Every structure is written in C-alpha cells, then in structure tokens.
Amino acid sequence: MNTVIETILNHRSIRNFEDRALTNEQIKTIVECAQAASTSSYIQAYSIIGVKDPEKKKKLAELAGNQSYVAENGHFFVFCADLYRHEIAGELENKDVEESLESTEKFMVAVIDASLAAQNASVAAESMGLGICYIGGLRNQLGEVSELLNTPNRVIPLFGLSVGYPAADSGKKTRLPFEHIYHEDQYQADQEVYINQLKQYNETISNYYKERTNGQRTDTWTSQMANSLKTPRRMYMKEFVEKKGFNKN
Amino acid sequence: MNTVIETILNHRSIRNFEDRALTNEQIKTIVECAQAASTSSYIQAYSIIGVKDPEKKKKLAELAGNQSYVAENGHFFVFCADLYRHEIAGELENKDVEESLESTEKFMVAVIDASLAAQNASVAAESMGLGICYIGGLRNQLGEVSELLNTPNRVIPLFGLSVGYPAADSGKKTRLPFEHIYHEDQYQADQEVYINQLKQYNETISNYYKERTNGQRTDTWTSQMANSLKTPRRMYMKEFVEKKGFNKN
Numbered sequence: 001m002n003t004v005i006e007t008i009l010n011h012r013s014i015r016n017f018e019d020r021a022l023t024n025e026q027i028k029t030i031v032e033c034a035q036a037a038s039t040s041s042y043i044q045a046y047s048i049i050g051v052k053d054p055e056k057k058k059k060l061a062e063l064a065g066n067q068s069y070v071a072e073n074g075h076f077f078v079f080c081a082d083l084y085r086h087e088i089a090g091e092l093e094n095k096d097v098e099e100s101l102e103s104t105e106k107f108m109v110a111v112i113d114a115s116l117a118a119q120n121a122s123v124a125a126e127s128m129g130l131g132i133c134y135i136g137g138l139r140n141q142l143g144e145v146s147e148l149l150n151t152p153n154r155v156i157p158l159f160g161l162s163v164g165y166p167a168a169d170s171g172k173k174t175r176l177p178f179e180h181i182y183h184e185d186q187y188q189a190d191q192e193v194y195i196n197q198l199k200q201y202n203e204t205i206s207n208y209y210k211e212r213t214n215g216q217r218t219d220t221w222t223s224q225m226a227n228s229l230k231t232p233r234r235m236y237m238k239e240f241v242e243k244k245g246f247n248k249n
Numbered sequence: 250m251n252t253v254i255e256t257i258l259n260h261r262s263i264r265n266f267e268d269r270a271l272t273n274e275q276i277k278t279i280v281e282c283a284q285a286a287s288t289s290s291y292i293q294a295y296s297i298i299g300v301k302d303p304e305k306k307k308k309l310a311e312l313a314g315n316q317s318y319v320a321e322n323g324h325f326f327v328f329c330a331d332l333y334r335h336e337i338a339g340e341l342e343n344k345d346v347e348e349s350l351e352s353t354e355k356f357m358v359a360v361i362d363a364s365l366a367a368q369n370a371s372v373a374a375e376s377m378g379l380g381i382c383y384i385g386g387l388r389n390q391l392g393e394v395s396e397l398l399n400t401p402n403r404v405i406p407l408f409g410l411s412v413g414y415p416a417a418d419s420g421k422k423t424r425l426p427f428e429h430i431y432h433e434d435q436y437q438a439d440q441e442v443y444i445n446q447l448k449q450y451n452e453t454i455s456n457y458y459k460e461r462t463n464g465q466r467t468d469t470w471t472s473q474m475a476n477s478l479k480t481p482r483r484m485y486m487k488e489f490v491e492k493k494g495f496n497k498n
Contacts, residue, residue, distance in 0.1 A: 001278075002252070002376050002377070003251075003252050003253060004252060004253050004256050004372060004373065004375075004376030005278060005282060005373050005376055005377075007253050008282045008285050008286075008369050008372065008373055009281065009282060009285050010285075011285050011286070011287070013287060027431075028427065029250075029254060031427060031430065031431045032258065032427070033254060033257045033258060034430075035424040035425070035427075035430060036257050036258050036259075036260050036424070037257075037260070037368060037371075038260070038262060038368075038371070038381075038382075038383045039424075040383070040385045041385070041477060042422060042470070042473065043474065044424065044425050044430070046430075047430055047431075047432060047436065048430055048431050048432070049431075049432045049433070049434070049435065049436060050431060050432070050433050050434075051433075051434055052433060052434060053434045056434060080436075084438075085425075085429075085443070085447060086474050086478060088440075088443065088444060088447060088471075089447065089470070089471035089472075089474040089475050089478075090474075090475050090478060090479070092444070092447070092471050092475070093471055093472050093474075093475035093476070094475075095475035095476065095478070095479040096479060097474075097475060097478035097479055099481040099484075100478040100479070100480070100481045100482070101478065103481055103482075103483070103484060103486065103487070104486040104487040104490060104496065105388065105482060105483040105484070105486040108360060108388075108407070108486070109385070111357060111360045111361060111364070112360060112364045112407065112408065115360070115361045115364030115365055115368070116364055116367070116368045116371075118365070119286060119287075119364070119365045119368035119369060119372075120257050120368060120372070122286075122287065122365075123253060123257065123368075123369070123372055124253065124254050124257055126253075127251050127253030127254055128251070128254075132287075133287075134287045134289070134365075136289045136290070136358070139354065139357075148435075149434075149435050149436055150435040150436045150438065151436045151438075152436065152438045155436060158357070158361065159361065173291060175284040175285070175293065176284070176293050176334075178277065178280060178281070178284075180334075181280065181283075181284060181293070181295075181296055181297055182276075182280045182296075182297050182298075182299060183296060183297070183298045183299070184298070184299050184300075184301060185298070185299075185300055185301060185302045185305060185398075186298065186397075186398050186399040187296065187298060187329075187398055187399045187400045187401065187404060189333075189399065189400075189401045191337075194334070194337065195337060195341070198334060198337060198338065198341070221291070221338070222337075222338035222341050222342055223338075223342050224291065225292065225335050225338040225339075225342075225346075226338050226339050226341070226342035226343075226344035226346060227342070227344065228290060228292075229335060229338075229339060229344070229346035229349040229350065230339070230344040230345060230346055230349070231349070232348040232349045232352055233349070233352075233354060234352070234354040235348075235352060235354070235498065237352065237353040237354040237357070238352070238353040238496075238498060241353060247353065247487075247496070249484065249487060
C-alpha cells in the first residue's frame with residue numbers, strides 16, 4: 001500500500017479543530033490540487049470561496065444548523081457550481097449559450113466538476129496532516145448563503161469544506177460491503193441478494209454502535225436511512241436552482 | 250511537496266492504454282478508496298459497475314461517441330448515482346421515502362457522493378502508476394447505457410472512468426488562474442476584473458496551442474467554451490433523470 005492509498009483509506013471527518021489558521025501557502029496548494037482534477041471538456045464549471053472573516057464564518061455556521069466547526073477551523077472553503085464565467089464567455093464571443101447553461105446536463109456537469117475538485121482538495125489537505133469535514137448543511141439556507149458570499153446568478157454554493165489541524169480524532173465508519181457497491185458487468189438487482197447484503201450491513205453497523213456506546217445505541221443503516229428520508233428536506237431546492245439559472249430544461 | 254500532492258498535481262487524462270487488464274486486487278483497492286470518500290450523512294448514494302465483458306465495452310465505446318479508450322483499457326468503471334437501496338431501506342423499514350428520493354436536493358447529494366468516490370478512485374489509480382480518463386460521453390445515450398448495464402429505477406450512470414497502464418503520455422492543460430477560481434470572503438464579481446482574468450487566460454491558452462501545433466491552432470478558452478455551448482447537448486437529460494425517479498420536486 002502506497003502513501004496515497006494510505007491517506008485515502010485513513011480518511012475520517014474531523015469536527016474539532018485547533019485554533020490555528022492555514023497559511024496562504026497551504027491554501028494555495030489545496031486550491032491548486034482542486035484545480036488539477038479532471039473537468040468535463042475543459043469547462044472548469046466551479047469556483048471556490050475561502051472564508052476568513054470570523055463574522056462571516058459565524059454566520060455560515062448558524063445557517064448550516066449551528067455547526068461550530070464551520071466557524072472554528074483552520075480555513076473554510078465553499079465549493080460552488082459555476083457557469084457564470086461561461087455566460088461571460090458567450091457574451092465576449094457573441095454566442096447564445098443560455099439554453100446550454102440552463103440544461104439539466106450542464107447542472108450535472110457543474111456539480112460533478114465542483115465535487116471532483118473538492119475531493120482533490122480534501123485528499124491534499126489530509127496528506128498535509130490536516131483534517132476535513134464536508135458541510136452539506138450549507139444547503140439548508142442557500143438563499144442566505146448566496147447573499148452572504150455575494151454569488152451572482154449561475155453560481156450555486158454546493159457545500160462547505162472545513163479544514164484544519166485536528167484537535168480530536170474520530171472513528172472511521174464502515175462502508176457498505178464491497179459486493180454491494182461494486183457490480184460486475186451489470187447492476188446486480190436480484191432483490192434477495194440485494195436485501196441480504198443490506199441486512200448483513202445492518203448487523204455490522206448495529207454492532208459498531210453497540211460497541212462504541214456500551215450497548216446504548218443499536219440502530220441499523222436501513223433504519224437510519226429510512227428515518228432520515230421519511231422527512232423530505234430542503235424542498236426549496238428545485239425552485240432555488242432554477243431561479244439561479246440551473247437545471248431548467 | 251509530499252507524494253500525495255505530487256500525484257494529484259501530476260494528473261493528466263490518458264486516452265491510450267496498454268492491453269493489460271487490472272488485477273482483481275487492483276480493482277478492489279480502487280473501489281475501497283472510492284468508498285473511503287466522504288458521503289452525505291452516511292447515505293452512500295452511489296454504485297460502481299466494473300465492465301470486463303469485451304462486447305459490452307465495445308458497445309459502451311460506441312454509445313459514448315466512438316471513444317476507443319472506453320473499450321481498450323485495463324478496466325472500465327461506471328459511476329452511478331444510486332438511491333435504489335434507499336428505496337429498499339424505506340420498504341424494509343416501512344417508511345415512505347419517495348418524496349425525499351425524488352427531490353432535487355437528493356439528486357444533488359447522489360451526484361456529489363458518486364463524484365467524490367470517483368475522484369478518490371482516480372487518485373488511487375494514478376498513485377499505482379495507472380492512468381485514468383473520465384468518460385462524460387456515457388451521458389450521450391443514457392437510455393441505452395442503462396439498459397446495457399441493467400440499472401434499475403433510482404440509478405443513473407453518471408460517467409465512466411477508463412483506467413489502465415498508460416501507453417502514451419499526454420500533456421497537462423493549464424487551468425484557470427488561481428485568482429479567478431479562488432475568491433476570498435465573497436465572490437469577486439467585478440466585471441472588469443473578471444473579464445480581464447478571462448482574457449489573460451485566453452492568451453495563456455492560445456499560446457499553449459500555438460506552441461504545440463506550430464502555430465496551426467490559436468483558439469482561446471472563451472471561444473472554445475462559447476462554440477461548444479452554443480449548441481445545447483443531451484437535452485433529453487431532464488426528462489430522463491425524472492423518469493428514473495430523480496430531480497422531480
């Protein structure tokens with residue numbers, strides 16, 4: 001196992017950081033690594049906003065559902081889907097690009113592009129001894145987040161990334177079994193096999209919680225998922241992304 | 250610079266592979282690395298289909314627009330957004346999760362999850378001396394691709410990933426300037442600054458092509474983008490993803 005794979009496999013989300021800011025050099029390296037990720041037909045459909053202003057970070061922490069580690073970390077990145085520069089490119093070149101930019105396809109492209117960049121940033125940060133935590137909670141109130149970060153139309157903040165020196169370690173959570181995630185030649189949709197895999201995973205997860213909580217907690221993965229999914233969240237999203245010029249046609 | 254960052258910064262897309270298959274162990278390591286990526290609230294909303302069958306690979310290469318390296322490589326992965334197992338979880342737990350699964354928010358979650366996993370897979374593969382190329386062309390004809398891979402509802406193949414031993418090196422393409430991709434504290438939308446950055450980048454790109462083609466090619470980034478975006482592509486996508494149970498509300 002090489003050090004790259006070691007770094008990747010050693011990932012865990014860190015939610016408790018030392019009060020020690022990243023240097024500009026560290027930030028630059030992380031962003032350069034983000035930019036080195038593949039991008040669909042060279043489109044580079046994302047932007048990264050680094051938030052240093054403590055007031056802004058505090059406000060973002062509140063908007064993300066009072067997650068302290070959004071404010072307290074070494075640096076806070078916001079990854080955005082961004083087709084604004086492509087609108088400008090259309091204007092500069094006198095070409096009508098609106099229908100493309102507003103397509104579901106290009107929405108997917110921008111979300112994929114931003115995510116590939118973010119994962120490179122994460123792995124790079126972790127290789128530097130830093131910890132990371134993705135902040136999907138930023139999507140709780142994207143209208144307010146957009147206003148705070150002054151993002152124009154055709155830009156959507158997708159998630160945050162808290163980065164910093166870990167103040168406390170955290171455990172690695174066991175993933176779905178390899179055979180369940182990975183299919184060969186075609187999707188393995190045989191219900192019996194599929195459900196058995198999920199039930200086995202339930203047992204693994206249940207034991208994991210039991211051990212870590214002295215038997216207090218024994219819930220399964222499917223119960224966690226069902227309980228979380230039974231209440232639809234962020235249902236304003238469809239209207240929001242369309243209003244921002246994405247995912248319309 | 251550590252070896253992880255070196256690996257990440259050294260990325261280039263490889264489109265020409267040796268005729269040498271990945272071992273099962275290599276495939277397993279790559280998938281394990283994919284699974285180690287962060288996942289939104291533990292949802293793990295993706296699946297990976299590895300395609301070995303030469304006939305299937307040939308067919309996928311055709312569907313992706315006759316890209317030979319979809320068929321000719323060491324292994325071909327397809328990364329899918331997957332909320333099918335969450336539908337099953339809802340059934341097992343007797344909870345109604347449909348509205349959640351069909352939301353734009355969960356569509357974004359699944360696309361992000363799959364992309365984070367894919368980028369881990371890519372970096373891991375590259376660290377093993379392999380080359381990679383993302384295949385967005387898979388989205389040219391997703392109906393046919395879904396049928397070929399037998400994906401059920403609530404599963405959408407998002408992109409392929411060709412992996413293998415590089416048979417030829419390729420150049421690194423210069424990314425947008427750091428100052429353009431990275432904003433501090435708020436989005437830098439001052440049109441004059443923004444357009445100047447794009448124009449500078451145009452010059453960089455134009456010189457890059459000029460050098461590599463003995464002056465034959467001199468196009469700029471904004472012209473490439475505008476020319477590509479003026480023709481909307483994959484406009485069936487909105488209907489397709491909705492039909493598959495995503496992005497509906």
